[in-house]
Amino acid sequence: MILKIKVNGKLRKVDAHPMARLLDVLREDLALTGTKEGCGEGECGACSVMLDGALVNSCLVPAIQADGATVKTIEGLASDGRLHRLQEEFMKCGGAQCGICTPGMIMASASLLAKKKRPNEAEIREGLAGNLCRCTGYAKIFESVRSAR
Amino acid sequence: MRAYLPDYQARSAKDLKDALKVLSGEPGLWKPLAGATDLMVLFAAGKLPRGRYLNIRGLKELRGIGVTKDFVSLGALTTYTEIRGHSVLMKEFPNLCAAARETGAIAIQNRGTIGGNIANASPAADSPPALLVYDAEIELVSSKGARWVPYAGFHLAYKKMVMRPDELIRAVRLPRRAEKFAHFYRKIGTRRAQAISKVCFSGKARLEKNGRRFLDARIAVGSVAPIPLRCLRTEAAIVSRDLDARVIANARKIFLQEISPIDDIRSTRDYRAAVAGNVFEQFIQETAGL
Ligand SMILES: Cc1cc2nc3c(=O)[nH]c(=O)nc-3n(C[C@H](O)[C@H](O)[C@H](O)COP(=O)(O)OP(=O)(O)OC[C@H]3O[C@@H](n4cnc5c(N)ncnc54)[C@H](O)[C@@H]3O)c2cc1C
Numbered sequence: 001m002i003l004k005i006k007v008n009g010k011l012r013k014v015d016a017h018p019m020a021r022l023l024d025v026l027r028e029d030l031a032l033t034g035t036k037e038g039c040g041e042g043e044c045g046a047c048s049v050m051l052d053g054a055l056v057n058s059c060l061v062p063a064i065q066a067d068g069a070t071v072k073t074i075e076g077l078a079s080d081g082r083l084h085r086l087q088e089e090f091m092k093c094g095g096a097q098c099g100i101c102t103p104g105m106i107m108a109s110a111s112l113l114a115k116k117k118r119p120n121e122a123e124i125r126e127g128l129a130g131n132l133c134r135c136t137g138y139a140k141i142f143e144s145v146r147s148a149r
Numbered sequence: 150m151r152a153y154l155p156d157y158q159a160r161s162a163k164d165l166k167d168a169l170k171v172l173s174g175e176p177g178l179w180k181p182l183a184g185a186t187d188l189m190v191l192f193a194a195g196k197l198p199r200g201r202y203l204n205i206r207g208l209k210e211l212r213g214i215g216v217t218k219d220f221v222s223l224g225a226l227t228t229y230t231e232i233r234g235h236s237v238l239m240k241e242f243p244n245l246c247a248a249a250r251e252t253g254a255i256a257i258q259n260r261g262t263i264g265g266n267i268a269n270a271s272p273a274a275d276s277p278p279a280l281l282v283y284d285a286e287i288e289l290v291s292s293k294g295a296r297w298v299p300y301a302g303f304h305l306a307y308k309k310m311v312m313r314p315d316e317l318i319r320a321v322r323l324p325r326r327a328e329k330f331a332h333f334y335r336k337i338g339t340r341r342a343q344a345i346s347k348v349c350f351s352g353k354a355r356l357e358k359n360g361r362r363f364l365d366a367r368i369a370v371g372s373v374a375p376i377p378l379r380c381l382r383t384e385a386a387i388v389s390r391d392l393d394a395r396v397i398a399n400a401r402k403i404f405l406q407e408i409s410p411i412d413d414i415r416s417t418r419d420y421r422a423a424v425a426g427n428v429f430e431q432f433i434q435e436t437a438g439l
Pocket residue numbers: 041042043180181182183184185186187188189190211225226251252253254257260261262263264265266267268269273274275276316317318319343344345346
């Protein structure tokens with residue numbers, strides 16, 4: 001099918017199989033490799049993107065359900081050549097080590113901050129509960145989000 | 150290994166009528182695709198049966214939470230995010246909101262639907278025990294018409310349901326009750342988020358005015374039987390009795406006879422039985438204010 005999606009502000013047309021994963025459409029058809037694949041089954045959050053404003057695991061979204069939708073990926077977070085506040089804080093606080101979980105962590109954090117300007121500790125933990133990190137031990141990730149509030 | 154794409158076909162239903170026509174034309178050939186959070190996991194594992202999938206996620210007729218004098222109705226496509234934030238549900242059906250809050254994590258809650266949770270028919274699903282305690286009814290629709298069935302009779306055996314292949318779940322409705330109950334919901338998994346239940350307990354109870362007896366009690370559990378289970382015998386063992394140690398111990402025994410936990414990859418029979426028994430007592434203590 002010819003898929004029409006607005007990705008990071010631009011309307012894109014992609015010839016994709018309706019059951020192709022949004023994750024693969026983004027990475028392989030649109031060359032947006034910022035979105036990562038960890039588990040491929042909804043557990044790790046490495047593939048988190050915003051679909052019509054809501055945080056989703058792009059590995060669980062079949063292309064047919066992204067037709068006509070608006071998608072925001074990590075590549076769309078910076079604006080006018082300036083990094084998003086969360087990206088700055090993840091760098092400053094050491095919120096990223098190997099970096100595989102980082103795009104997903106930042107998208108989940110951005111989704112949280114969009115809903116709640118000043119989330120408390122419990123809300124931050126809940127907001128990131130679907131995102132796994134094998135490197136940092138999470139403390140510096142939470143610190144990055146706290147500093148970005 | 151992941152599924153091979155050319156084995157699959159998918160299309161989006163234009164509206165409910167179109168969806169029902171497709172499903173009745175070739176019953177069993179097409180399978181509905183809602184939030185896809187269960188189906189895409191199978192897909193990733195190469196275990197999704199090859200065939201045709203009908204995307205119903207866009208159907209307005211299956212959306213929204215409606216409140217009338219007698220019922221709160223949830224369209225089958227209602228997501229956990231919508232459930233956990235709904236003020237009437239929070240006030241009158243808090244166990245369902247608790248289940249929604251503890252299902253997966255935010256990204257799953259944004260996509261997963263109540264209809265999908267019911268139709269996926271996992272004995273470990275977290276909303277069914279809440280639905281059972283609240284006397285939910287399910288609306289099934291097909292091109293032949295609509296019917297309401299009590300959720301209590303919906304699951305017949307492991308993964309077997311009264312729903313036919315040409316039917317869709319359109320809505321779930323919960324009767325509103327005037328009486329004031331104390332509600333209790335507890336899910337036990339390996340961690341707070343993103344974990345499948347080892348034991349899931351939903352209960353509500355109503356105490357005598359200033360007594361030590363329950364006038365009424367409802368109990369349903371998940372992950373400890375082949376289907377989500379309402380525990381009628383256990384309820385009878387705690388209603389209209391002085392809630393002393395002997396009665397509670399006896400009720401616990403009956404409860405453990407009523408459930409049938411098993412050993413599997415997530416837990417053991419013994420652990421599940423011990424934890425279910427403890428949570429059962431916690432339910433009595435908290436709702437009775439002991
Ligand atoms: C990481 C992760 C964590 C999870 N955590 C939990 C958890 O904590 N608790 C829990 O209970 N579940 C959990 N789940 C399972 C899943 O998210 C839920 O069961 C969800 O409600 C499924 O809904 P869906 O709309 O995504 O279903 P889908 O995957 O779209 O469909 C599931 C099944 O239901 C059928 N179906 C869907 N809608 C209808 C309808 N309206 N009428 C008839 N048939 C229909 C489909 O054909 C399919 O057979 C988790 C899943 C993942 C990936």
